Amino acid sequence: MLSLAEFLIRSASENIDAGTNELEHLLLYSLMRGINARTVIEIGTRRGHSGVWLARAIEDNSGGRLFCIDPFNGTHGSDGEYDQQHAKARFARFGLSNYLILPDLSRVALPMFDDSSVDAAFIDGDHSYSGVSYDFSECKRIVRDGGLVMMHDISNVADVVRFVSELADRKERMLWLPGGLGGLAVYQKVEKKVADFLPLLDVPFQPSSFIARSIIYDGILEGA
Numbered sequence: 001m002l003s004l005a006e007f008l009i010r011s012a013s014e015n016i017d018a019g020t021n022e023l024e025h026l027l028l029y030s031l032m033r034g035i036n037a038r039t040v041i042e043i044g045t046r047r048g049h050s051g052v053w054l055a056r057a058i059e060d061n062s063g064g065r066l067f068c069i070d071p072f073n074g075t076h077g078s079d080g081e082y083d084q085q086h087a088k089a090r091f092a093r094f095g096l097s098n099y100l101i102l103p104d105l106s107r108v109a110l111p112m113f114d115d116s117s118v119d120a121a122f123i124d125g126d127h128s129y130s131g132v133s134y135d136f137s138e139c140k141r142i143v144r145d146g147g148l149v150m151m152h153d154i155s156n157v158a159d160v161v162r163f164v165s166e167l168a169d170r171k172e173r174m175l176w177l178p179g180g181l182g183g184l185a186v187y188q189k190v191e192k193k194v195a196d197f198l199p200l201l202d203v204p205f206q207p208s209s210f211i212a213r214s215i216i217y218d219g220i221l222e223g224a
């Protein structure tokens, strides 16, 4: 198994054509470690850049599975089979086999998951307003109490900006994290109990590098 430092160096050195960057990868990793996520879904895997970090966090949390939902059909911003082969090769290079590819659109794959059956979901697929609305609402349904729904590109894609602004207006409890390639919105589902990240969620829709830094450091220190 690669050490976390080796993993980071390899990821950074291969960060060509990625849709996500190393800060965002560390945030995803830390958040998954923070809630001890063992079953995670990713909508929009493409060549596996974010996927390997989600899968590594699951591995470091003593195992589970990452479900990679992506049609890999050459539409929707994907290069089809080429992307899928790249993703599989990347998981292998990073020493990970704890993933399952579901080669479908999220509208086909998500209904197969039961309510509250996963720990977390990362949304980076269809960036249209109807696409992110659907994915967010379905992911809220399938994550467990205390689980997280994370959404990418909240500051650089107009439809996603519009959608998360509406979430902010509705006063959904969200955490807004900066990231060089678009940033992350993090929603924590809270049904019955006060969940771990709640103290951090009372921040306005304004990326705060202090909060991002503290989560990275806590997560990495806990995972080291």
Ligand SMILES: C[S@@+](CC[C@H](N)C(=O)[O-])C[C@H]1O[C@@H](n2cnc3c(N)ncnc32)[C@H](O)[C@@H]1O
Residues within 6 Å of the ligand: 017, 018, 019, 020, 043, 044, 045, 046, 047, 048, 049, 050, 051, 069, 070, 071, 072, 073, 075, 076, 077, 078, 079, 083, 104, 105, 106, 107, 124, 125, 126, 127, 131
């Ligand atoms: C921006 S890329 C994902 C980047 C990736 N997360 C990374 O870290 O490099 C978007 C991916 O979403 C996929 N996609 C688009 N619409 C989708 C949908 N409705 N359901 C699932 N995947 C979708 C595309 O095939 C493409 O591979």
